[in-house]
Amino acid sequence: MRVRVGQGFDVHRLVDDADRPLVLGGVVFDSPLALVGHSDADVIAHACADALLGAAGLGDIGQHFPDTDDQWAGADSLELLAEATRRVREAGWEPGNVDASVVTDQPKLAPVRELMNQRLSAAVGAPVTVKGRRPEGLGAIGRGEGVACWAVAVVTRP
Ligand code: MG
Numbered sequence: 001m002r003v004r005v006g007q008g009f010d011v012h013r014l015v016d017d018a019d020r021p022l023v024l025g026g027v028v029f030d031s032p033l034a035l036v037g038h039s040d041a042d043v044i045a046h047a048c049a050d051a052l053l054g055a056a057g058l059g060d061i062g063q064h065f066p067d068t069d070d071q072w073a074g075a076d077s078l079e080l081l082a083e084a085t086r087r088v089r090e091a092g093w094e095p096g097n098v099d100a101s102v103v104t105d106q107p108k109l110a111p112v113r114e115l116m117n118q119r120l121s122a123a124v125g126a127p128v129t130v131k132g133r134r135p136e137g138l139g140a141i142g143r144g145e146g147v148a149c150w151a152v153a154v155v156t157r158p
Contacts, residue, residue, distance in 0.1 A: 002157050004093070006055025010046040011141075011148040012037045014106070022107065024147070025100075025116025025130050026078040026123065029107045035147060038067035038075075043149040045077035048098045048120060048128060049084035051153035056088040082123040088155060095126040096154035103133050104147040 012035040020034035025044040035041035050061045058064070064087065065072045065080055072080065085095060098120070102109060109116070109132035120128035135142040 003096075004055045004057070004155050006051045006053065006153045006155070008047040008050030008052075008054060008061075008151040008153070009149070010043040010050065010061075011146050012041040012043050013146045014104070014144060023077065024102070024107070024109070025112070026119035027112045027116050029112075031107050033106060039065075039072050039080060040075060040077050042077035043147050044100055044102055044116065044130060044151075045081045045120065045123070047100055047149040047151035048124065048153065049077075049081045051098055051100075051151040052081075052088050052095055052124070052155065053084055055153045055155040056091050056093040058087060058091060078119060078123045081120065085124050092157050093155035094157065095124050096156050097127040097129070098124060098151055098153040100128070100130045100149055100151035101133055102130060102147065102149045103135050103141050104144075105134055105142075106144060 017034040018032045022029040022031045023040040023042045116130045
């Protein structure tokens with residue numbers, strides 16, 4: 001069996017915008033904050049997709065879902081993650097698991113962590129786990145100006 005690993009990273013600005021939904025890990029938060037982006041700006045789903053594409057040697061999310069493409073404007077990033085995974089399988093690789101670390105103070109992730117795991121895992125068809133870390137007040141993320149996420153994925157083929 002061949003095994004490959006991929007790493008993904010994403011960051012989006014966090015702003016006050018009560019009219020725009022705040023989506024993380026496929027879960028919509030009841031919050032006055034929102035992440036800015038072409039799609040729903042779900043940094044967790046994006047980092048997971050980037051990790052899976054990278055593991056399969058398929059490049060990155062920007063190549064597959066360009067932000068100049070209206071098809072992905074306001075897109076549900078769980079669908080984007082599912083489509084990235086479909087392309088990984090099409091290339092002959094089976095996702096093993098994905099593990100993500102999100103860095104943010106807001107919103108609080110712990111109450112919905114299991115729900116995020118379930119939704120992301122359903123999109124990938126393999127276990128996806130999310131861990132939340134606080135930025136300890138350091139830098140732009142520590143000032144609440146954005147949310148960052150790192151993810152690692154393993155893929156295999158017989
Ligand atoms: Mg993104």
